[in-house]
Amino acid sequence: MVDDAPTPPEATPDEVESLPKAIGALFADLPGLLTDRVHLLSLELRRASNALGQMMALGLLAAILFATAWITLWIGLAEAFLAVGLRWPWIVLLVLFVNLSAAIWAVLRVKALAPLLALPATLRRLSDSDALQRQTGQEGDHV
Numbered sequence: 001m002v003d004d005a006p007t008p009p010e011a012t013p014d015e016v017e018s019l020p021k022a023i024g025a026l027f028a029d030l031p032g033l034l035t036d037r038v039h040l041l042s043l044e045l046r047r048a049s050n051a052l053g054q055m056m057a058l059g060l061l062a063a064i065l066f067a068t069a070w071i072t073l074w075i076g077l078a079e080a081f082l083a084v085g086l087r088w089p090w091i092v093l094l095v096l097f098v099n100l101s102a103a104i105w106a107v108l109r110v111k112a113l114a115p116l117l118a119l120p121a122t123l124r125r126l127s128d129s130d131a132l133q134r135q136t137g138q139e140g141d142h143v
Contacts, residue, residue, distance in 0.1 A: 074095050081091045 078091045078095070081094075082088075
């Protein structure tokens with residue numbers, strides 16, 4: 001039955017010579033294709049950098065406005081505590097305690113989030129560092 005299969009026709013000399021021409025044409029088109037993609041990338045990077053600059057400026061403005069609001073809140077609370085009869089040293093200690101507690105919480109939260117910046121799942125996936133664990137896990141399943 002294998003003998004019944006038709007043999008493919010032999011390539012004509014024109015087809016053999018046209019393959020290098022086709023490869024040459026492909027290589028001639030590559031710079032154009034790459035240039036378009038690189039140009040698009042550069043335009044998007046420029047737009048992204050402009051957006052990032054605006055985001056940073058607006059974030060700084062928001063931080064200044066939040067800080068102003070925070071100070072105003074504490075001034076108002078201090079006035080209220082003074083009206084109740086609490087003395088200045090206690091008010092200062094209360095404000096200091098609340099602000100230091102919030103700052104310590106923020107620092108601890110940043111420390112907890114910092115390992116995520118190293119992209120641990122991506123690094124594990126790319127380096128295949130858990131291959132030994134998977135192999136031993138699979139061997140344990142077979143036993």
